[in-house]
Amino acid sequence: MDWLERSATLRQWSRGGTRAPHKPLLFLYALGRFQENADGELRYGAVEEDLARLLAEYGPPNRTSPAYPFHHLVSDGVWEVRTERGPGSPGSGVRELRETGAAGRLAPDLRAALRREPALLGRIARVLLDLHFPPSLHGDLCEAVGLELEEPETGRRPEVRRQRSRRMRDLVLTAYEYRCAFCGYDGRIGTVPVGLEAAHVRWWAFGGPDDVDNGLCLCSLHHKLFDKGVLGVGDGHRILVSQRFIGHSTAAHEHVTALAGRPLVGPQPGTRPVAAAHRAWHTSQVFHGAPRPATAP
Known part of the structure; x- marks a missing residue:
């Protein structure tokens, strides 16, 4: 079997x-x-x-x-x-x-x-x-x-037929000029970016394409919060922050709740922004609860 x-x-x-x-x-x-x-x-x-x-x-x-x-x-x-x-x-x-x-x-x-x-x-x-x-x-x-998994064996046939595009990360990070679309973080060691990742808006596991208009350049923290449904992207490509997120520290305010209503950082001119269909999927399937009102400047 x-x-x-x-x-x-x-x-x-x-x-x-x-x-x-x-x-x-x-x-x-x-x-x-x-x-x-x-x-x-x-x-x-x-x-x-x-x-x-x-x-x-x-x-x-x-x-x-x-x-x-x-x-x-x-x-x-x-x-x-x-x-x-x-x-x-x-x-x-x-x-x-x-x-x-x-x-x-x-x-x-x-x-x-x-x-x-x-x-x-x-x-x-x-x-x-x-x-x-x-x-x-x-x-x-x-x-x-409670699962402890060993590193996948090399040389074994892929268990999942569809493969992620290796080029997507480079294309998305370039489109957003190597800055987190939520906070603008752009850290590097020498010429190598650190802590920046290409996030799928509509998850790859649910048919999300490896296209720039389905991607965001995000720092590691905001990528995790985006995939956990704490953060999202709404109309006008403004940042959504879930009302279910609770954080009382200054850091939680600065890095999360203060983002509510802010426009995304990027992409650079001439690059397609996140497609409405992918934004809508993330909002309905991943984002938790109602968004917080925009933070006063």
Whole structure:
């Protein structure tokens, strides 16, 4: 059985680029727990809070219950659920899962495959990460689910067929003249820029093209906050700051909340700015909550 292919084709509700990473998040969490204890199971009542926190931090802006993937991942053949009555999930309702003592774990055949080939766990995890989340979040997400991944093996065939363009970083950083589009940071060591990254506005994992009008040059901090939904780009290419972001320090004000309503820095004349369709996708699928009002100059 090709577990990588099965992991790459989880059935998810989808419409017009809508993010639905509920199953991948549960799958990653289960892989992390398997790595810790290959014989353990995940009782819904005990892991509900962990799963809810993962969905809140890495899921779509709209709130959803962890009961949904706990029940529905069974249909993909990688997960099983048992209750006090025996095999089978009682349904996707929180109350049903709690009252029946529902517990889940990776499917028996998958557990056996992971025991035979330990490296398979890391390859499955990387497929899930690449297909559903931007690279800036991979490290944080692995830490959140308790996954320890080794560096990918060299010479192995790519697990994800679509490849990122290596030229995009250079094109985007040049378009924005090697300055963060949010704060203007332009640090270098000699002639080499440091702490500047090319961010996809519409995530590569969700069909975002490797084009300049889908990119922003961002410093490492603002790239992370952009991909976490704290920052966004609104009409008139002005910066959005989520009302859900809380920071009382001077640094939090200067580096985040004071950005609300400011125009982007760049791109240089003659370069296409971020396309409206990509901005709209990020605002609906990544940006959290309502934007703060513009900060008075």
